[in-house]
Amino acid sequence: MPEHEFVAADPDKCVGCGICEYICSMQKGHPFNPLYSRIRFVRIYPIVNLGVTCRLCEDAPCVIACPRKALEQSKENGVILVDEDKCDGCGWCIEACEFGAITLDPEKKVVHVCDLCEGEPQPKCVEWCPEEALELTTRDRLAKKARVSAVRKLLLETIT
Amino acid sequence: MFGYAGKILHVDLSNGKTATEPLEEDFAKAYIGGTGFGVKTLLDHQKPNVDPFDPENPLIFALGPMAGTMVPAMGSKYGVFSKSPESNLFGEAYSTGFWGAELRRAGYDIIVIKGKSKKPVYLWIDDEAVQIMDAANLWGQTTWEAEDIIRKDLGDPYVRVASIGQAGENLVRVGCIMNDRTRAAGRTGLGAVMGSKKLKAVAVRGSHDVQVADPDGLAEFCKELYERCRGPSTRKYRTLGTAENVLVHNRLACLPTRNWQSATFEGAETISGEYLLEHFVVKIQACSACPMRCEHIAYIPEGPFKGTYGRMEYQPIYAWGSCCGVDRLEGVIKAVEQCDLYGVDAISTGVIVAFAMECYEKGLITKDDTGGLELNFGSWEDMPKMVRKIALREDVGDVLAEGVKRASEKMGGGSEKFAMHIKGVEMTGYDIRGLKTAALGYAVSRRGADHQRHGAYGVDISGKVNRFKVGKGRGKIVMDGEDFYCIADSMIICKFTRGIWQGPYDDLAKTYTLVTGIPMTPEELYKAGERISNLARLYNMREGLTRADDTLPYRVMQLPIPDGIAKGSRVTKKELNFLLDDYYETRGWTREGVPTQEKLKELELDAYFKIVEKKVKEEKVKVKVRSRSKKEVSKDA
Secondary structure: OOOOOOEEEEOOOOOOOOHHHHHHHHHOOOOOHHHHOOOOOEEEOEEEEEEOOOOOOOHHHHHHHHOOOEEEOOOOOOOEEEOOOOOOOOOOHHHOOOOOOOOOOOOOOOOOOOOOOOOOOOHHHHHHHEEEEEEEEOOOHHHHHHHHHHHHHHHHHHOO | OOOOOOOEEEEEEOOOEEEEEEEHHHHHHHOOOOHHHHHHHHHHHHOOOOOOOOOOOEEEEOOOOOOOOOOOOOHHHHHHEEEEOOOOEEEEEEEEOOOOHHHHOOOOOEEEEEEOOOOOOOEEEEEEEEEEOOOOOOOOOOOHHHHHHHHHHHHOOEEEEEEHHHHHHHOOEEEEEEEEEOOOHHHHHHHHHHHHHOEEEEEEEEOOOOOOHHHHHHHHHHHHHHHOOOOOHHHHHHHOOOHHHHHHHHOOOOOOOOOOOOOOOHHHHOOOOOHHHHHOOOEOOOOOOOOOOOOOEEEOOOOOOOOEEEEOOHHHHHHOOOHOOOOOHHHHHHHHHHHHHOEEHHHHHHHHHHHHHHHHHHHOOOOOOOOOOOOOOOOOOOOOOOHHHHHOOOHHOOOOOOOHHHHHHHOOOOHHHHOOOOOOOOOOOOOOOOOOHHHHHHHHHHOOOOOOOOOOHHHHHHHOOOOOOOOOOHHHHHHHHHHHHHHHHHOOOOHHHHOOOOOOOOHHHHHHHHHHEEEEEEHHHHHHHHHHHHHHHHHHHHOOOEEEEEOOOHHHOOOOOOHHHHHHOOOHHHHHHHHHHHHHHHOOOOOOOEEEEHHHHOOOOHHHHHHOOHHHHHHHHHHHHHHHHHHHHHHHH
């Protein structure tokens, strides 16, 4: 099975502008309201910034945790599908997610997870991030990139 | 309503009552937001001539129409307005970060806070639920501690907090309001007004969407604006930041040094933007919805101030660097951090300490007064400790807490001659002795010494005019700058993005309509800028301003710049009068700088003419008498 692609943020590039939240919430019909955004950024003062969203874990703990079987992981692309009729907002999945990537709809009291902007050419947050800090990627591709940049830092930059 | 939340919140801290009223569309269109809302609300809600610390002096928070949206760098701007305890005139200060966007989502455009609480409180705005909370555990804490404690007490790390430090509590006249740790509504001492009301903080959480009139049109236009935000017009802010000015100003001899004794600094290199970026900046980050991002966070890796973080800009580097004769950025970064913690305006406080240094060198204050601190120019290690002394009013800090104008009056000994302020507000970092368009802008600025009300230094520095000479037409440059900046501060845009707005009124009017759905032409917006400028003048005149107050510090007029390419330059009384005459005439005001009935009618401000009616009449009589007596003299001759 090919690895799932998910939206990852680069902490060196992320500046904490929150444009990803605005674009996401707009896409989901709640303009400029981070409470409805599937990606949330966190700033730890003074200088740590990071956008956080669903990692599309394999054997996703949120799916396992749901007592009403309202969550299901897509076989096709791995996104977590929420059946809003079954979900009663109990919050077990929220607790199970180690990344805080699941949020509760303040009005409807059902949960929301990143769906990679199904139907769009690419996730809106990736398209709009002005720092190119967000990308649609896999763990394997992240590892390759990290490897190359580590070697560059360790060797190339000391040589040249 | 679109864009605007459509609601004004009134809070009376004397009786604990809160109320809301709708924001009317006519009012919104005529005054736009920010400054416009601030001036109009203050004029209408403040009893004339009250003391700034009187419970009757309202403290006003106002947003622009774009706050809480994706419009670049407008996302979280907010303005604070009140009668200033520094100038006793119009007080205004702007901040950004994330607090403003939260207030918009909570559903408000303006907050008007009146009265005075008996005990320390903070305001907790949770959408429609507005509560006045006990702040006993917050009083005496720094702004950062206050922010952390409130978030912890309310159990939500996403709550946004604007608070005062100990300075505001102690009615230090340069006390400011801080939000999101590093962002300040800094100038004109509004933190002290907040302190006088025993109001420690305003905490906000909002859960509403921000509906805009044309979401698709806005998104499309914003995509283009975001591109421009990454283009040449914002290069400076994205790379070296405003600290780039240090070496530029030094070359032009407009870097005020050692409390304005000279205009070039031999230590400029090591306080430059280039040096800062190479040795101290560890992160450049953004405010809400800003693709430009300019917040340069510096970190001190070693030495006595190891571990300190500070948000760096040119203005505090001028105030704590060249103005204090300090060539070590560690001292500057530490001082800035202390200012943010204790809640004082980092510009004014640096200029106050520079003033104290000159007093110290001249023997007007001694080590007994400073509590043992070394206060010669250049004392970078002891300098940051002065912030705490001023905020807590310890030793000489008690006098200095009053600002340089009042401190020099108390101290005497000729110190008035080197108290660098206009209208009681300390000078910002442009040596206007050799920037004569800017000199006019500073002299007439409604909030006292200020480059941010007009931006008139631009034409001087770029060489569009001969900066060492005065001439006809400078009045028009300053007026246009002021009216545009009125719109900039009403919309409220971040001025660092001013270059991305084409027209600039065309793009701003277009954005206004996309967001609010209210039709707006560039001409209407231009007129609104002039309207707001005039209304602020009326407010200031009501509170006692006259032509004599539109002046410059003694040193700017009497002490020529001794060094650099601006050597010998100063602004004489004759030059200042020439500039003022030109400016008042261009504005359509009287010779004494009073808005006329015709001008006010043109701006739909007739209702406010009564404020200055008497002054205009008296001036007419004086002019008649003068011309008659002249005639008689000529007849006699």
